């Protein structure tokens with residue numbers, strides 16, 4: 001258990017929950033339960049939601065603040081905290097405030113990342129002592145994308161995204177555009193025209209430039225705002241869809257190039273420029289925190 005000085009009084013701690021990009025995504029099959037078998041490459045970007053956590057000694061898990069359209073009981077941060085409590089018999093509780101920066105339902109995995117950050121941060125704050133493997137197992141029932149955020153390393157993913165192998169990739173700058181529409185992951189995966197039998201590829205094929213996202217044709221046809229954003233972005237480089245969208249992105253060697261493109265964006269579109277990272281900012285924060293605890 002950590003020192004009382006770090007859990008006392010108004011001791012809020014802040015933790016980053018970064019976005020991910022799917023640098024490619026192939027749908028290679030469908031399981032009996034309806035879930036799809038994927039091949040994907042995850043990389044983080046240094047654009048993050050910020051979670052504020054304050055340990056409580058009464059065991060309650062309370063959300064402080066609102067998240068539009070998400071009831072407290074459905075909030076992935078609350079569900080993650082409860083999952084950790086159940087797995088550990090921990091008697092401590094937490095107040096959770098999420099400073100939302102990432103667009104919701106955009107394929108950037110913000111909700112999944114919030115859940116992963118809650119698991120990792122509370123494991124440290126509550127002193128529950130799970131290792132990364134155990135936390136990743138707790139993460140999967142919360143969502144297919146949660147384990148990669150717990151592990152915090154860019155990864156080649158298979159299965160529903162839970163079979164992960166760390167990869168070292170170039171870390172370019174990305175211009176990410178968030179078209180003004182929301183795409184339902186479930187609607188894409190149940191779409192009759194979704195390709196579900198892509199031939200599996202290898203990491204070497206991906207590194208050689210095979211960066212197809214099988215969800216793209218369906219999403220582009222059904223969501224004109226995504227089609228427009230892709231068309232505009234393709235002036236600057238290879239325009240890709242992350243996950244099931246709606247966000248699209250392109251890579252740039254230099255930050256200034258990405259910012260120059262961003263300056264010329266079409267009116268009414270949101271987005272940001274961020275750096276690709278193979279190591280999640282969450283791991284750096286965890287190292288800082290652990291160093292702090294050791295010094296107390």
Ligand SMILES: C[C@@](CO)(OP(=O)(O)O)[C@H](O)COP(=O)(O)OP(=O)(O)OC[C@H]1O[C@@H](n2ccc(N)nc2=O)[C@H](O)[C@@H]1O
Pocket residue numbers: 022034035036037038040106107108109112142143144145146159160161185186189242243244245
């Ligand atoms: C497609 C991906 C790629 O990274 O990203 P997003 O676009 O959502 O960010 C993920 O696999 C999404 O993961 P996540 O958003 O956690 O999905 P879940 O909540 O587990 O599933 C939402 C719904 O999508 C369908 N689903 C999801 C994943 C998958 N491999 N096959 C599916 O058929 C299921 O119908 C499920 O009910």
Ligand SMILES: Nc1ncnc2c1ncn2[C@@H]1O[C@H](COP(=O)(O)OP(=O)(O)O)[C@@H](O)[C@H]1O
Pocket residue numbers: 067069070074075076077098103104105106107108109110111112113114115185243245
């Ligand atoms: N803390 C949370 N942050 C964002 N979304 C959440 C959260 N908790 C639950 N959700 C739900 O998860 C859905 C998917 O969110 P998100 O991870 O942002 O998108 P995506 O899965 O497309 O990358 C949201 O539309 C919302 O209903």
